[in-house]
Amino acid sequence: MTKRPEPPNSRLLASSSHDQTVRLWDPATGTLLLTLEGHSSLVDSVVFSHDNRLLASGSIDQTIRVWNISTGTVCLDGYSEWVLSVAFCPDGRFLASSAVDKTVRLWDRSTGTLR
Numbered sequence: 001m002t003k004r005p006e007p008p009n010s011r012l013l014a015s016s017s018h019d020q021t022v023r024l025w026d027p028a029t030g031t032l033l034l035t036l037e038g039h040s041s042l043v044d045s046v047v048f049s050h051d052n053r054l055l056a057s058g059s060i061d062q063t064i065r066v067w068n069i070s071t072g073t074v075c076l077d078g079y080s081e082w083v084l085s086v087a088f089c090p091d092g093r094f095l096a097s098s099a100v101d102k103t104v105r106l107w108d109r110s111t112g113t114l115r
Contacts, residue, residue, distance in 0.1 A: 011027075011052070012024050012026070012048070012052070012069070013025040013026075014046045014048065014055055015046075016042075016043035016057060017043065020037070020039045020040060020042065020059070021036060021037050021039070021043065022035075022036040022039075022043055022046055022057050022067070024055070034069070034072055036055070036067050036072055038065055038077075039059040039061050039065065040059075040061040041059055042059060043059045044059060044060055044082075044083060044084060045057065045086045047087055047088060048069075049088045050088060050091075051092055052069070053068065053069060054069060054092070054109075055067045055069055056076075056087075056088065056097075057086070058083030058097060059082075059083055060082045060083070062080055062083065064077070064078055064086055064097050066095060075112075076095070076107060076109060076112045078114075081099035081100055081101040081103070082099055083098070083099050084098050084099055084100060085097065088109075092109065093108070093109055094106050094108060094115065095107045095109055
């Protein structure tokens, strides 16, 4: 396991690992709720949105993905460098990401485009 952030309400726990997945857990029972697959390498960063509806993941496969937690579907898919960190803005409209190329990028979550 590489990361384990908790969302603001702590009803879920996310873990990422070298197996290219993100897993969502019930921290009270330890039950695995959902496995998110789609990265092709180590997932290095995961973060919940402030409203707990979305989870962003960044990978050394040079992609970020924003997942709808309810459905497990990808809402945003992008990047072109090894992603080190992802973070949602408080209102959830934007996602910031940093990468090994020493850039910070701001994504418009509704359109999937760079700002």
